[in-house]
Structures are given as C-alpha cells and as structure tokens.
Ligand SMILES: Nc1ncnc2c1ncn2[C@@H]1O[C@H](COP(=O)(O)OP(=O)(O)O)[C@@H](O)[C@H]1O
C-alpha cells in the first residue's frame with residue numbers, strides 16, 4: 261500500500277520533481293493511524309462506560325432483587341416505613357402516560373408534518389417549522405412548570421369535569437378531578453414529544469424525491485392522494501423510527517412528569533384522573549431520602565427496570581424498521 | 596451539451612412552421628414560460644396532431660421539458676413559474692381559470708426521463724393508478740391492469756410475478772411499467788420526456804416499438820435529444836433552441852430540407 265502510494269505519488273509529481281515524504285506506521289500514514297486507533301479507543305471507552313453503569317446499577321439493586329424477586333415488578337406498595345417495595349403502579353404509570361402521549365402525538369405530529377411539507381405555502385412553512393423546532397428546545401422543567409401552574413388547574417376545573425360529564429361512561433374518566441394525575445402527565449408528554457415527531461416526520465417526507473410526487477400528479481392524483489400513495493408509504497420507515505424515538509423519550513421523561521402526575525399511587529386502576537407514578541418520578545422523588553439498604557436498592561432497581569424497558573423498545577424499533585426497510589429500502593433508492 | 600455560442604442572438608425569430616394536415620388535438624399558441632427572471636420558453640406556437648408522434652428535439656436546456664410540462668400544468672407546482680399564452684386541448688384553453696387539473700392530467704399522461712416506480716408490487720403500481728382515477732370495481736381493476744400491461748408490451752414478462760416488487764424490474768421494464776400505468780388511466784395524449792435516455796440500446800428499441808404501436812391509438816409528444824430516435828419514430832418534429840421553437844414540420848421535411856440554418860446545423864450534427 262505504501263509502495264503503491266509512493267509510485268503514484270512519483271508519477272503525479274514527476275513534472276514538478278518534488279516528492280512529499282510522509283511518516284508511515286505499518287504502511288499507514290501517521291494521521292490515518294492515529295485517527296483509526298484513536299477512534300477505536302474512544303468507542304471501547306464508551307462501551308466500557310455503559311457496561312460499567314449497567315453493572316453498578318445491577319449490583320446496587322441486588323438487595324431488593326433478592327428480597328422481592330419478580331414481585332418487585334407487580335407489588336403495588338412503595339412503602340419505606342414498612343420496608344415493603346414494589347413498582348407495579350410506577351411501571352403502569354410509565355406505560356400509560358407514554359402510550360397515551362404516543363397515541364395522540366403520532367397522528368398529530370404526522371398530520372402537522374404532512375401539512376408543513378405538502379400543503380403549507382412556502383413562506384409560512386419556514387417560520388412554522390422553525391417554531392415547532394423551537395418547541396423541542398424548551399427545557400422539560402419549563403413544560404413541567406407550565407403543566408403544574410396552568411394545565412393542571414385548568415384540567416381540574418374545566419377539562420376533567422367536562423370529560424366526566426360527556427365521557428364518564430368510560431372507565432378512564434370516573435374519579436375525582438384533581439388536575440394532577442395520569443391524564444395531565446400524558447398530555448404534557450404529548451406536547452413534549454410532538455415537536456420530535458413533527459421534526460422527524462418532516463425530514464423524512466422532505467427527502468421523498470420530487471419525481472415521486474410529480475409521477476403521481478401526472479396520473480391525475482389529487483394532493484391528498486399524493487400524500488397517501490407516495491409520501492406516507494415512502495416515509496413510513498423513517499416515521500416509525502421517529503415515533504419510537506419519541507416513545508423512548510416519553511418513557512424516560514422525568515421532571516415534567518414528576519411535577520404533574522401527583523406522585524401517589526396506591527393501586528392500579530384505569531382511571532386517568534387518578535394520581536400516579538412513573539419509574540423516573542419514583543426515582544426523582546425518593547432518591548433524596550433513600551437510606552442505604554432496601555430503600556436505596558428499590559430506587560435503583562426502578563432505574564434498572566427503566567433501562568431494560570427503554571432497551572426493549574429500542575430493540576423492537578430496530579427490528580421493526582429493519583423489517584419494513586427490507587420491503588421498501590430498494591424502492592427508495594431506485595425511485 | 597455544446598453551448599451554441601456562435602449562433603446569432605435572435606431569440607424571437609418566428610418559427611418556420613409547416614402546419615400539419617391532420618386534426619390538431621393540442622394547440623399551443625404563443626406560449627411563454629419564465630422562472631423568475633429567466634425566460635425559459637419564448638413565444639412557442641406548436642400544433643400537435645392527433646394520433647401522430649410529434650418529436651421535440653433540441654440541445655439540453657432548450658426548453659423542451661418546460662414546454663411539455665406546461666401542457667399538463669406541472670408548472671403549477673413551481674411558485675416562480677409564470678405561464679402565458681394559450682394551450683387549446685380539444686378546443687378548451689387549459690391555461691384558463693376553472694380548469695379541472697386532475698382531469699386534464701388524466702387525459703394527458705406523462706412519462707419521465709427516469710422511470711418512477713412506486714415501492715409497491717408490479718400489480719399495485721398499475722392498479723392504484725386505476726384507483727386514483729376511480730369508478731372501477733375490484734375485478735374490473737385486475738382486467739384493466741392486465742390490459743394496460745399488454746398494451747405496454749410488458750405482460751408476458753411480468754405475468755408470473757405481478758405480486759413482486761416493481762423495484763426489482765430492469766430499467767427498461769420499469770419504464771414500460773410507467774407507460775402501462777399511464778395507459779391504465781385511459782389518457783388521450785401521452786407526453787414522454789426523454790423516456791429512453793436512461794435505458795440501454797435494447798430497452799430503448801423496445802420502448803420505441805411500443806411508442807410506434809401506441810401511436811395508432813394515442814397522440815404522442817416525445818422529447819428526445821437523440822436525432823435518430825426522432826427520425827425513426829416521429830411524424831412531426833419541432834426543433835427548440837434557447838427557449839424558442841425554431842422550426843416545426845413533417846419529420847421528413849425537417850430532416851431532409853430544413854429551412855432554418857440553425858435547424859440544419861443541428862440535424863447535421865454541427866452542434867448539440
Ligand atoms: N423549475 C425551474 N426553475 C428555474 N429554471 C428552470 C426550471 N425548470 C427549467 N428551468 C430552466 O429552463 C430552461 C429550459 O430547461 P428545460 O426545459 O428543462 O430544458 P430541456 O428539457 O430542453 O433540456 C433551462 O435554462 C432551465 O435552467
């Protein structure tokens with residue numbers, strides 16, 4: 261390799277009769293050598309760090325893992341006074357609020373992206389897109405404060421009573437309107453992940469080749485049909501990825517949820533007005549008081565479960581995207 | 596492409612035009628298209644005779660695509676585009692207000708340079724064009740798909756793998772699939788914008804054969820920068836240069852006795 265280089269180097273520089281010398285390590289230019297091995301080192305360090313964190317979390321959870329086993333996942337009480345720990349309601353609250361957010365943010369976000377990319381006049385598009393991107397940069401504690409100071413009171417006095425009146429026959433809207441609770445937390449999460457869904461959906465729709473649109477329009481398709489037959493199928497993989505990314509964010513969101521979910525859960529019930537817990541909010545709430553022993557172990561195990569849940573979501577997402585991609589990837593390239 | 600720098604700068608010379616004897620189905624009159632400050636199509640008057648092949652020739656950037664895209668109102672998508680003049684389609688001005696663009700585009704199919712297949716099965720590629728048009732029941736759709744694929748001389752090659760992805764087809768097959776898809780909507784006119792420039796010679800000949808067959812039933816306007824192709828295929832030819840239509844007439848006349856010097860230069864390969 262080194263020889264080949266110097267030969268071509270000589271050929272091209274023959275005219276100027278001046279040859280660059282370079283320092284090589286095992287036939288590799290010094291710069292390349294440093295870059296390749298340096299980056300490898302960084303990757304190894306990062307992997308070691310992740311493994312280390314996981315190991316510490318696992319090791320620190322051992323007391324409760326030994327004490328409660330799988331029951332820790334289903335136990336409804338998180339009671340330091342009686343040394344009885346379980347995160348059933350927190351797992352339930354995490355899933356309910358995140359899925360709630362997904363169910364609303366996905367269609368809203370995709371719809372908004374469709375509007376921005378396909379229907380919005382060019383000039384308005386830039387500023388609207390900028391605004392939605394801006395929304396993504398708002399710190400979550402600000403969302404949490406707004407949720408606590410504005411949304412929760414409004415939900416208590418207007419939103420939840422209205423739901424109870426009109427949809428009270430559903431098991432979701434039966435309890436006492438409190439403002440704080442699973443519903444408000446889910447709504448805050450919806451608002452928080454919406455910009456992410458919009459941004460990703462917008463990006464993947466924008467890379468749909470213009471020829472796709474024109475080919476469909478040339479067949480006499482309406483703009484809506486263009487969206488349905490050319491844009492969405494084409495962008496499906498990317499959008500799915502974005503939505504799941506958003507789900508991951510919702511699962512781990514801590515401070516905003518902690519501020520509006522009520523942080524109290526005695527039993528699992530379908531009532532969305534009820535206060536609740538999520539895994540991150542358990543950690544945020546309890547860590548300060550967590551004395552060494554079972555209590556601290558319980559808090560850390562909550563973190564362990566959260567890691568595993570996020571991991572599962574991400575693996576599922578990759579599998580899903582890989583499966584969809586196999587069907588469509590080539591299409592993206594050719595078309 | 597060579598820039599015809601040596602040409603006299605007389606962009607607005609009127610077209611040398613030999614009017615077709617056949618009935619005219621699409622009649623462009625004094626058509627102008629500009630994008631912002633760039634005047635891409637200058638006062639083009641070009642009659643397209645029904646059920647004939649009309650070739651549009653000219654070097655790259657001479658406005659051929661711009662002309663074709665004006666016919667099915669594709670410039671509507673470009674905010675900077677300004678289109679003036681008249682295009683009569685069956686006597687109706689398609690540039691006028693209140694035109695049903697969806698219907699216009701169904702009556703005037705368009706095939707692009709690069710075949711655009713949708714990431715769906717071969718069957719679906721054609722079927723959904725039918726569905727977009729609407730009004731057909733399930734069984735009728737399958738019939739229409741088969742008919743269109745036969746018309747596009749593709750049926751025998753794909754009939755055993757209709758459910759496979761269209762993306763796996765060769766470039767030439769994809770282009771014929773695009774033609775089948777356009778035919779499935781039952782158009783009257785087909786606009787082809789350099790349909791073979793991305794294809795190998797064998798696939799090119801197949802598409803040319805197809806175009807010749809289709810000309811029995813459809814009106815065809817084909818953009819090509821391949822002179823031989825224009826000579827082989829077309830009944831009428833127009834020569835574009837720098838946004839102007841320089842000469843238009845029966846292909847044989849344009850090729851053998853061009854009346855404008857610039858056409859002659861182009862035909863004899865002196866530029867472009
Ligand atoms: N969307 C557009 N915006 C700006 N200029 C354009 C656009 N489309 C075409 N043009 C210009 O119009 C001229 C003619 O282009 P085109 O019709 O594509 O040429 P041809 O098809 O003959 O190669 C070119 O100078 C091109 O740059």
Ligand SMILES: [Mg+2]
Pocket residue numbers: 656659660661788
């Ligand atoms: Mg062109």
